[in-house]
Amino acid sequence: MLSPAAGGLITRFSTDALPRKKYRELMTQHVVGLDHEPLGEGYGSSATAMALPNLGVATSTVTLATVRRTPQLTDGNDNLRLIIVKRSTTAAIATQFGREIAVDPGGAVVLSNSEQNSITFPSQCRMLAVNLRRQLLRPLLRDFDAILARPISNHIDGLRLLWTYVEGLIDESELNSADAARLVVTQIYDLAALIMGATRDAAEIAKGRGLRVARLRAIKADIAEKLAGPNLSVQAVAMRQGVSPRYVQILFEEEGTTFSQYVIGQRLARAYRLLTDARLANRSITSVAFDVGFGDLTYFNRAFRRCYGGTPSEVRAGAPTVEN
Numbered sequence: 001m002l003s004p005a006a007g008g009l010i011t012r013f014s015t016d017a018l019p020r021k022k023y024r025e026l027m028t029q030h031v032v033g034l035d036h037e038p039l040g041e042g043y044g045s046s047a048t049a050m051a052l053p054n055l056g057v058a059t060s061t062v063t064l065a066t067v068r069r070t071p072q073l074t075d076g077n078d079n080l081r082l083i084i085v086k087r088s089t090t091a092a093i094a095t096q097f098g099r100e101i102a103v104d105p106g107g108a109v110v111l112s113n114s115e116q117n118s119i120t121f122p123s124q125c126r127m128l129a130v131n132l133r134r135q136l137l138r139p140l141l142r143d144f145d146a147i148l149a150r151p152i153s154n155h156i157d158g159l160r161l162l163w164t165y166v167e168g169l170i171d172e173s174e175l176n177s178a179d180a181a182r183l184v185v186t187q188i189y190d191l192a193a194l195i196m197g198a199t200r201d202a203a204e205i206a207k208g209r210g211l212r213v214a215r216l217r218a219i220k221a222d223i224a225e226k227l228a229g230p231n232l233s234v235q236a237v238a239m240r241q242g243v244s245p246r247y248v249q250i251l252f253e254e255e256g257t258t259f260s261q262y263v264i265g266q267r268l269a270r271a272y273r274l275l276t277d278a279r280l281a282n283r284s285i286t287s288v289a290f291d292v293g294f295g296d297l298t299y300f301n302r303a304f305r306r307c308y309g310g311t312p313s314e315v316r317a318g319a320p321t322v323e324n
Contacts, residue, residue, distance in 0.1 A: 010170065014046035033073045033113070039064040039122070048170055053178075055185045056131035057166050063124040069117045078114035080132045080148075082192055084159050088125040094118065096149040106154030110147050110196065117149070128163050132192055140193035140202040147196045157242060158195040161214040165191065168217050187213050215243065216251045220262075227266055228293045234259045267292045268307050271300070275316045285312045 015023050020038065023045065028035050036045060047060030083103070085092050091102040094109045096117035103109045103119070111117040113131075121127075138144045152159065169184065190210025193202050219241055226232050237259075238245040252259050270292045274280055280288075286297055289312075294300040304312050 009051055011049045011051075012047070013049075015044050016046065028073065033069070033075065033077065035068045035070055035073065036062075037066045037068060039066060039120070050170055052181050052185050054133045054136055055188060056129075057170075057188070058129045058131075059127070059167060059170060060129070061124065061126050062121045064121065066118055066120040069111070069113060069115070071116055074114055074116070076114070078112065078134050080134055080137060081111045081113060082108060082130040082132060082195070083111065083119060084108040084128040084130075084163055086126045086128060086163055088121070088127075089123045092125055092127075093120045093122070094149070099149050101149055101151050103151060104154050106159065108152040108154075108156075108159055108195070109149065110152070112148055128166055130162070130166070130188065130192060132189065136189060137192065137196075140189065140198055142197045142199050152195060156195055158191055158211075158214075161211070161218050162188070162191045162195065164218040164221055165214040168221060186210065212251060212254075215241070216255075219248060219251065223263060223266060227263070227270065228291055230293070230295060232263060232293060263293075264303060265307075267294060268304055271304065271312070272308060272315065275312055281316070285316070288312070 013023065013026060018026065020043070024036050027045075043064045045060060045062045045065060047058050049056065049058035083092075083094070085103050085105055085107060088105045091104050094101040094103055094111060094117065096111050096115060101109050109119070111119070112134075141147065165188065187210035190202075190206035191214055193199075194206050194211060198206060219237055222237050222240055223232065226237075234245045234248050238248045241248070249259055252262055257265075271288050271294075274283070274288045274292070275285070289297050289300040294303075301311060304315075308315055310318070
């Protein structure tokens with residue numbers, strides 16, 4: 001759980017845990033000020049929300065529902081909601097200002113909380129909603145009015161980076177101070193501005209601040225996904241992320257390490273977790289080494305001992321046992 005003192009309190013809720021009526025009341029009155037209207041028997045929703053200073057974020061899965069900002073719910077709130085559709089078999093349909101906006105999978109839309117709006121999810125959709133303060137975002141954008149109720153192309157790289165950044169933030173629960181929370185908020189506003197069309201000055205600042213942090217987080221997520229693969233290289237990661245290998249190297253150098261050192265550290269850490277898991281006591285050390293991405297057992301043993309002060313066998317022998 002994120003520290004409440006950091007302003008990063010996490011709330012999780014789901015229709016699997018609450019009756020539909022209770023869930024709808026919770027979402028409408030206490031969480032996001034949005035009415036969930038089921039569209040069929042297959043309706044379902046689950047979400048994880050986090051509140052930070054001047055910012056709210058929520059990742060959710062929604063099926064067969066229309067989410068509305070009704071006149072009764074506008075209540076003077078003039079924040080903006082940046083809604084990113086990560087995964088869906090069909091486009092979500094948003095409406096505001098008399099316009100209907102198709103939001104393709106991977107794309108996004110910005111809706112104003114001060115006016116009626118809705119977004120319909122005709123199939124299961126994984127989405128991210130970022131609640132932004134209008135007065136903080138407006139100075140960062142070239143043309144503020146042009147971004148409202150308009151589709152944002154799924155080709156904009158910043159959408160993927162913002163999603164990865166927020167998802168990692170929620171999963172890792174790493175905020176432990178108000179200063180850390182404020183920094184995260186600044187970085188998310190940086191990314192939002194780049195997605196929506198930042199001014200020249202705001203873009204330059206964001207590229208050296210929020211964008212770099214989000215890019216590094218995306219690279220680390222890429223490494224974690226491919227960690228056991230034999231061909232994990234800076235060139236392969238750079239190609240998947242759409243940047244140069246040198247840029248990847250620079251990001252790690254700024255953290256006081258290298259790409260190779262980071263990868264080896266992650267592989268060793270995963271090996272340590274496997275070796276100290278009593279449920280996997282029958283698994284051979286050779287198997288563990290190869291399964292975390294090491295191709296040379298001698299090198300693995302040497303690197304492991306240097307990192308943890310003992311051989312893999314010694315560390316496994318000292319691990320606590322689990323009683324049946």
